[in-house]
Amino acid sequence: EAGVTQFPSHSVIEKGQTVTLRCDPISGHDNLYWYRRVMGKEIKFLLHFVKESKQDESGMPNNRFLAERTGGTYSTLKVQPAELEDSGVYFCASSHLQGPDTQYFGPGTRLTVL
Amino acid sequence: AQRVTQPEKLLSVFKGAPVELKCNYSYSGSPELFWYVQYSRQRLQLLLRHISRESIKGFTADLNKGETSFHLKKPFAQEEDSAMYYCALSSASNTGKLIFGQGTTLQVKP
Numbered sequence: 001e002a003g004v005t006q007f008p009s010h011s012v013i014e015k016g017q018t019v020t021l022r023c024d025p026i027s028g029h030d031n032l033y034w035y036r037r038v039m040g041k042e043i044k045f046l047l048h049f050v051k052e053s054k055q056d057e058s059g060m061p062n063n064r065f066l067a068e069r070t071g072g073t074y075s076t077l078k079v080q081p082a083e084l085e086d087s088g089v090y091f092c093a094s095s096h097l098q099g100p101d102t103q104y105f106g107p108g109t110r111l112t113v114l
Numbered sequence: 115a116q117r118v119t120q121p122e123k124l125l126s127v128f129k130g131a132p133v134e135l136k137c138n139y140s141y142s143g144s145p146e147l148f149w150y151v152q153y154s155r156q157r158l159q160l161l162l163r164h165i166s167r168e169s170i171k172g173f174t175a176d177l178n179k180g181e182t183s184f185h186l187k188k189p190f191a192q193e194e195d196s197a198m199y200y201c202a203l204s205s206a207s208n209t210g211k212l213i214f215g216q217g218t219t220l221q222v223k224p
Binding site: 003004031033035041042043044045048050055056059091093095097098100101102103104105106107108 | 157165214
């Protein structure tokens with residue numbers, strides 16, 4: 001079974017630019033989660049999709065972040081405009097069942113904003 | 115407030131020694147507790163969850179509701195256990211989002 005994939009693996013951009021991260025969940029997983037680990041801090045929840053609907057976006061830092069999951073398959077997370085404090089590793093995870101089910105993580109995208 | 119605390123950033127032991135990675139949580143409802151592990155150059159993966167009561171790779175963890183703890187233990191550490199370990203909680207009443215601790219790096223020396 002193919003795992004969760006994320007693209008790109010690394011991204012280096014300048015402050016003020018736009019970056020779009022992509023996540024492809026495991027086929028058949030309706031639940032898709034985004035998390036972020038900022039240097040030196042814990043992994044923090046950003047948002048949760050069930051199919052194409054945003055179930056919980058309480059962790060989104062501000063309106064510079066926009067997540068979509070059109071068609072309920074892959075998801076994108078756009079940061080526009082990027083700021084220095086957005087640097088970190090962005091993880092995507094998917095699960096079959098909603099609630100406290102096992103989440104399968106992607107390898108992460110390392111974002112560096114200069 | 116929902117919180118997971120892993121007090122040790124780094125735990126260094128010799129091969130064959132017992133290991134205990136500490137995890138304490140703060141949660142008002144009925145949490146589900148997990149341990150996730152990230153080996154070098156690999157993705158984050160589930161190690162075990164309290165509800166399944168399994169022993170994975172020789173690791174066990176018992177949920178102690180009185181002490182609000184979910185410490186991870188292994189009687190004899192192996193070099194291949196060296197990794198970053200994250201304790202996390204979720205709840206049946208929420209969407210399944212995970213709340214992570216800060217993580218503990220386990221270093222097993224030969």
